Amino acid sequence: MYTEWPSSLPHVVAWRSIAAPHTGTGRILPDGCLDLIWHEGSVFVAGPDTTAQLSAPTPGDRHHALRFGAGTGPGVLGVPASELVDRHVPLDQIWPATEVRRIAEADDPGAALEAAARERWQPPDPVMVAVAEGARADRPVSEIAAGAGLGERQLRRRSVAAYGYGPKTLNRIFRMRRAVALARAGRAFAAVAADSGYADQAHLAREVRDLAGVPLGELVTQVADAA
Template sequence: MYEEWTSALPYVVAWRSVTPLGGAPKRILPDGCLDLIWQDGAVFVAGPDTTAQVGLPSPGSRHAALRFGAGTGPGVLGVPASELVDRRVPLDALWPAADVRAIAEADDPVAALTEAASRRWQGADRAMVALAGAARAGLPVGSVAERCGLSSRQLQRRSNTAFGYGPKTLHRILRLQRAVALARAGRPFATVSADAGYADQAHLAREVRALAGVPLSALLR
């Protein structure tokens, strides 16, 4: 069972899940976000991924979490996303142990996570919101720097802090998300490659395997 909904915090999604009996390993694709996760009483940060992560929690394992989009997570956590790339970090390595214990023992972990994040909320960086929006829409991310009055180097630095990687990597990751969504909607792969912004179907296949670790057909199964 998995469900998600819009959080009270801007650009944040709340989600929870329960691992079913006999569940298959789950492949989690990179999405340009980081997550603050409660799992069976343990609380940790799942940093922004550059490739798919595969895992299978124990049957009955429960998760409750916040997923921070538009680069909003690092301000809440107090560390740049570049320090968390492809890592799973216990929250008490970043926050006071007493604050983490209150979340771990909460009857409603999502509410506890939201309250704790709200106290530390730093707002959204307008340039990073624009960058995420451009990358998600398949627009040239280089134009974001000019619109926001930043140099390419400044945009790169702020993107590393907010997302864990630069604009080009963010663009690749969100293009993958767009392609998978189109394929799951039943579009032929040739149409997916054109509509998602790949040079051709071979380019789509290479990028999916590089970022997801398996062909697109395997993701759809």
């Protein structure tokens, strides 16, 4: 069972999951976020992914987590997202072990994660919030940069630090997730391609295979992404 809800921190989602029997293998799609995760007494950071990760939890496995959107994760963790791309890093490699132990041993891991994040919270960078909004809206990078008063290279450097990749990659990820949601809702793939902003169905197929690792037809039959 997977449940999520808005955290009290802006641009952050809290979530928890308990793996049911016969859950099977799930595919966790890239989402442009960092996650701070408690799992059965260990605490780690799941960095931003560039391709889907496979998840095969043991029945009964518990996760409590915070998902940091809009580039807010690095301010809390104290490291740029670019150092965490496609990695799972134990939190005690980043934070003091005593602080991590308090979270690991907490009676309410979700509350402990949120309290720790609140103590280290940095206000969201308005430019990075605009990057996420622009990427979701399929706006050109030049337009996003102009709106922020930055050159495209400078915008990309800041985006890589906040998200682990530049605005173009972030746009590809958001568009792919939009397409997968439509396909899982039963839309025809040609309509999915048109409604998600792809040039054609072949373009959709290439992007999904690149970012998810499998064809769209196979992806929609798999367990939806959750930890």
